[in-house]
Amino acid sequence: MRQSSPLPARTDLDRRQELRDQRAAEIEQLLRLGAEAGTQRRASYQDRAVELGLPMAHTLAARYRQRGVDGEDLEQVACVGLVKAVRGYRPGPETDFRSYAVPTIRGELRKHFRDRAWMVRPPRRIQDLQTAINAVEGELAARLQRWPTTDDLAEAIGVPAEEILDAQRAQGCFRPVSLDARLRSAPDLTLENVISGDTDTYALVEHVETLRPVVDKLPERDRLILRRRFVDHRTQAEIGAEIGVSQMQVSRLLRQIMLVLRSALTA
Structure with missing residues (x-):
């Protein structure tokens, strides 16, 4: 039987x-x-x-x-x-x-979110786009089994990727971050440390020139991480998906890179 x-x-x-x-x-x-x-x-x-x-x-x-x-x-x-x-x-x-x-x-x-949560109110187009992103982000993550990239969101909503980036950059308008807030990628630094003022242009140029050879000597992957995070404004999850590591590993790598750059500035 x-x-x-x-x-x-x-x-x-x-x-x-x-x-x-x-x-x-x-x-x-x-x-x-x-x-x-x-x-x-x-x-x-x-x-x-x-x-x-x-x-x-x-x-x-x-x-x-x-x-x-x-x-x-x-x-x-x-x-x-x-x-x-x-x-x-x-x-x-x-x-x-x-x-x-x-x-x-x-x-x-x-x-x-649309009517009450803004402390700094961006254009209505950005507000509506953030609402659309919030609506599809979780569903996309469940379907793709990973956090959606900018291109994923752009395709799902039907707008150019540049507009998605604009909306993501405005996320802090709900509750602006304190200047004393520690950076996730470099806990030893605060937001104030990385925002240039109106009177420190020469110092900024000097820092850039000091760091240029240091960045050139970084491994190729570290240079890519820097570019994706601070030039392309990608999230840590998006960077991790591109280079094949977890978001936590990207955070650790960014912290190490920032420590190297900061050491070069204080040497």
Whole structure:
């Protein structure tokens, strides 16, 4: 008698997805019951649906973290979007609340970035492009199994790569970095150390001339890393994908290169 192969073990991811599906089904049932109930009873159903939908709202808010906006603010905005979705949902034969709620919550988050989060407001074209980048970046990363490059984003959105770079350079407009902030690529340096002032032109020229022979003597890969990071404004992830190393390794290499250059300036 042929034995059947054992079923694969359920993973934590499977269990989390099952829990999300169960929660979505319960919310759907509550909202369908509420649609047929009186005003007071409907409000009770909707309040319970909001409670069950909070994990979904928090998950969507988490995808917009590390972009210059406080995490608690993002969660509050996502919850507002959830409440709007619950209040505005109209159950039908072929409707699904989750499919309605996700774009509603995302829309509230993107609106918050567009209208409230800018400390230095760039042109509307740049704002809209950043919104488009935020919308496709995570999906591209999941599909490509790596962080998308500038060219990947440009192709997905349908704009030239130069416009993607412009939008990425303006990311700090949400929350400008302090001049005392340490550089990731060179923790011994602050942002103030690498920004030239109006009165130090001669010193800047002297530094460039001092570093030129030092850079020329660097290994070819180190020179490429320098060019990609400080001339082409590529991210560490993009550089790592090009030279075949991890983002962490690129950060370590940049730190070592910057130490060599700084030693040449202080010698």
